[in-house]
Amino acid sequence: MKNxxxxxxxxxxxxxxxVAQDKTIRMGTEGAYPPYNFINDAGEVDGFExxxxxxxxxxxxxxxxxxxxxWDSIIPNLVSGNYDVILAGMSITDERDQVIDFTQNYYPxxxxxxxxxxxxxxVIAGVVAAQTGTIQAGHVAESGATLVEFATPEETVxxxxxxxxxxxxxxxxxxxxxxxxxxxxxxxxxxxxPLGDGIGMGLRESDTELKAKFDAAxxxxxxxxxxxxxxxxxxxxxxxxx
Numbered sequence: 001m002k003n004x005x006x007x008x009x010x011x012x013x014x015x016x017x018x019v020a021q022d023k024t025i026r027m028g029t030e031g032a033y034p035p036y037n038f039i040n041d042a043g044e045v046d047g048f049e050x051x052x053x054x055x056x057x058x059x060x061x062x063x064x065x066x067x068x069x070x071w072d073s074i075i076p077n078l079v080s081g082n083y084d085v086i087l088a089g090m091s092i093t094d095e096r097d098q099v100i101d102f103t104q105n106y107y108p109x110x111x112x113x114x115x116x117x118x119x120x121x122x123v124i125a126g127v128v129a130a131q132t133g134t135i136q137a138g139h140v141a142e143s144g145a146t147l148v149e150f151a152t153p154e155e156t157v158x159x160x161x162x163x164x165x166x167x168x169x170x171x172x173x174x175x176x177x178x179x180x181x182x183x184x185x186x187x188x189x190x191x192x193x194p195l196g197d198g199i200g201m202g203l204r205e206s207d208t209e210l211k212a213k214f215d216a217a218x219x220x221x222x223x224x225x226x227x228x229x230x231x232x233x234x235x236x237x238x239x240x241x242x
Contacts, residue, residue: 051234056201059220067083091195108198112169115167117163126167130147131155175188
């Protein structure tokens with residue numbers, strides 16, 4: 001659900017050989033986008049993607065460890081070899097697919113939404129905050145609204161609260177708990193917007209064997225219902241499932 005604009009596609013060529021079967025697989029995530037991924041009180045990666053990633057590694061018979069990385073450098077650091085997989089709420093897009101490879105999606109395409117401090121906001125003519133390098137930022141830039149970008153999702157919401165932006169545009173799944181817990185301070189405005197081709201795991205183009213292992217594991221979770229159960233646990237009973 002995030003679209004990092006890259007000028008360093010050539011970095012993918014530095015990835016080297018495919019990941020060896022006996023190597024510990026490093027799972028890169030942002031750790032700042034609940035409920036997809038966040039850092040819990042114990043300082044550990046938590047959330048839907050932590051639970052999902054651990055289960056996928058178990059089914060693929062892989063030893064995995066988690067690495068936290070800021071969003072704005074998450075693709076460059078994958079292709080540079082700082083970790084082996086991105087599991088970070090990343091939408092599958094044609095632009096990204098020119099730089100890295102993706103598994104099948106583990107979350108179906110879902111909606112993005114606008115949230116504001118009042119219901120009279122014009123999200124097309126107003127100032128809209130979005131996280132840098134996301135498909136939401138790209139959409140706002142093309143919509144006619146004035147885009148203000150921030151490095152983290154928390155900053156986009158803060159911009160609405162402090163009056164720096166009229167609205168924030170982000171994954172609806174991210175905004176729902178914030179709107180519900182705001183006591184009326186935040187509300188959804190405008191229409192929901194479907195973006196992207198679902199969320200998948202990002203890998204280096206050279207790691208075809210690793211991709212096949214994770215694809216098989218995702219398929220098995222879809223077939224036995226485990227993935228749907230996990231989606232409902234983290235995103236609610238009404239969430240889109242397989």
